Amino acid sequence: MSTVVIKLDDDISTDVIYPGRYMATVLPTETPQFAFADMTEFNAKLKGKQVPPDSVIVAGKNFGCGSSREQAVSTLKGYELTIVARSFARIFLQNSVNLGLRLIEVSDIEASEGDDLEIVGKELVNKTTGRRFKIVPLPQSRQAIIDAGGLVAYTRKRVAESSAV
Amino acid sequence: MPMTVVEKVLARATGRSSVKVGDVVEPRVDLAMSHENAALVINQFLEIYKGTNKPPKVWDHDKVAIIFDHRVPAESPKTATNHKKIREFVASHMIHKFHDIRGDMGGICHQVLPENGYVRPGYVVVGTDSHTTSHGALGAFSFGIGATEMASVWALGIVLNVEVPATIRVNVFGRFPEFVGPKDFILHLIGKLGAEGANFKVIEFGGEAIWNMPTSGRLTLCNMSVEAGATSGIVPGDDETIRYLRHDAGVVGDIELVLPDADARYERILNIDVSDLDPQIACPHTVDNVKPIDKINHVKVNQVVIGSCTNGRLDDLESAAKIMKGKKVAKHVRMLVFPASGKIYRQALAKGYIGDFMNAGAVVMNPGCGPCLGVHEGALGDNEVALSTTNRNFKGRMGNPTGEVYLCSPAVAAASAITGVITDPRS
Numbered sequence A: 001m002s003t004v005v006i007k008l009d010d011d012i013s014t015d016v017i018y019p020g021r022y023m024a025t026v027l028p029t030e031t032p033q034f035a036f037a038d039m040t041e042f043n044a045k046l047k048g049k050q051v052p053p054d055s056v057i058v059a060g061k062n063f064g065c066g067s068s069r070e071q072a073v074s075t076l077k078g079y080e081l082t083i084v085a086r087s088f089a090r091i092f093l094q095n096s097v098n099l100g101l102r103l104i105e106v107s108d109i110e111a112s113e114g115d116d117l118e119i120v121g122k123e124l125v126n127k128t129t130g131r132r133f134k135i136v137p138l139p140q141s142r143q144a145i146i147d148a149g150g151l152v153a154y155t156r157k158r159v160a161e162s163s164a165v
Numbered sequence B: 001m002p003m004t005v006v007e008k009v010l011a012r013a014t015g016r017s018s019v020k021v022g023d024v025v026e027p028r029v030d031l032a033m034s035h036e037n038a039a040l041v042i043n044q045f046l047e048i049y050k051g052t053n054k055p056p057k058v059w060d061h062d063k064v065a066i067i068f069d070h071r072v073p074a075e076s077p078k079t080a081t082n083h084k085k086i087r088e089f090v091a092s093h094m095i096h097k098f099h100d101i102r103g104d105m106g107g108i109c110h111q112v113l114p115e116n117g118y119v120r121p122g123y124v125v126v127g128t129d130s131h132t133t134s135h136g137a138l139g140a141f142s143f144g145i146g147a148t149e150m151a152s153v154w155a156l157g158i159v160l161n162v163e164v165p166a167t168i169r170v171n172v173f174g175r176f177p178e179f180v181g182p183k184d185f186i187l188h189l190i191g192k193l194g195a196e197g198a199n200f201k202v203i204e205f206g207g208e209a210i211w212n213m214p215t216s217g218r219l220t221l222c223n224m225s226v227e228a229g230a231t232s233g234i235v236p237g238d239d240e241t242i243r244y245l246r247h248d249a250g251v252v253g254d255i256e257l258v259l260p261d262a263d264a265r266y267e268r269i270l271n272i273d274v275s276d277l278d279p280q281i282a283c284p285h286t287v288d289n290v291k292p293i294d295k296i297n298h299v300k301v302n303q304v305v306i307g308s309c310t311n312g313r314l315d316d317l318e319s320a321a322k323i324m325k326g327k328k329v330a331k332h333v334r335m336l337v338f339p340a341s342g343k344i345y346r347q348a349l350a351k352g353y354i355g356d357f358m359n360a361g362a363v364v365m366n367p368g369c370g371p372c373l374g375v376h377e378g379a380l381g382d383n384e385v386a387l388s389t390t391n392r393n394f395k396g397r398m399g400n401p402t403g404e405v406y407l408c409s410p411a412v413a414a415a416s417a418i419t420g421v422i423t424d425p426r427s
């Protein structure tokens, strides 16, 4: 399916994904320009359209820890990236479900930049190394929001259904 | 069925007799807090209503709180315009728990909510800020959410799909030694649990050292619980909670405490004695990189920061001012002090602490988030080192990815400002 564009460590915080000084920029259409702004090379690569949609970021444990800023999700969603990590921090995971950013949790993922990954059933296959890894399913309760196409659409449905004005 | 505090709060908020870990519930919300990121919440809120033929209306304007703190006064036209849009929304939706940039009511959201009595034991509190965990200090189940989720709360008055979290019980015994306090304890605990040791879980605090701790210290503990990944920290309400709410926050009327059952089920129980605890330091660039101060080798600092929602309260300023009084900040050090609220600023002024800081050479700034997140003021220069009483030391946190941030207590920060190197206040 898709190629690993960058490999990151454990504990990548939302300060790294979307530095605090750009927090006054809020609209999902405007946030992508500041993705990983302090990692200047990677930021330039993203902005220069050198990263095709569906590319994969591979990370270690606790990806997205720290601030609840939703820009850290919309900025990645803007490039239609998929994040494969050993684990995700709670608020980041919830925000990703809400905005439709694709996360795949694989507790023992091993992949390097340039590797090709593919989902086969409940496994993630690293086609470059031939290794297979088990995908940790997202908590069941999130499925309704994912199926609705995100939280805005889901809540809109609930609002429309409610009799209260 | 025996329940933890959080289970009890969630049972009440969903009208059930009991809930258990893993249940998926939709609790009603008692308080929904945002700061400047209300600009994004408003945008998403209006999106939700598109095509519904219903007017966008917050479910209960009494339960929405908005506090300007992250960039006050505005540092850029963009922020000022966000502030302006939020003010217009607040006025048209009659949101009166609104704290604008004003000396008599302003401050950091996590101080403004408690000191105005907005949070009560047993409440479900959500906030578009990860340190919303702070309000567990008053016995509420209080956690951070994203802006779109808040928009959904504004529309529905409930949080969707909350999994009842497992609870880690932390019993704290003994008496803190001199110059050692809640900040040292929570840093020590985060070091022990690791940055994701409590991910998706709640930390419930108890034991004699917690019962003897004022609400200000409990706020510090719950504030930083998220740095171990916790959904929330919580201290079951007690006499001190009632004292704080009545005396400090001016609450009249009923206050009902929600307590854990004696046989509640915990995922894990930790017992920690603080009698021999040393001052603790979190080293760059993760909060769980914690060491006792004697393992820190002559670290020279360029900037010392005292304040924030973690340690910007009156007793924090007192412990630092006592050390600073009559001393001078080292020549090569910039010392910044930012009280957590306007109210605390005035109390500190009356007690002489502000004067002590200024005489020592510190710059006392207005209440707000200031240097904590490095967007507004107090940014670091390339490769500079900061020592700070705030709660995060991630790369780039203080505005510069080449900077380094060490975290500590107010006492350590004060002692170090004088010497210019990270210094044990006991020496």
Ligand code: SF4
Pocket (backbone or CB within 6 Å): B069, B070, B108, B109, B110, B129, B131, B308, B309, B310, B368, B369, B372, B373, B390, B391
């Ligand atoms: S002081 Fe720092 S941690 Fe606290 S709310 Fe402000 S930015 Fe967040």
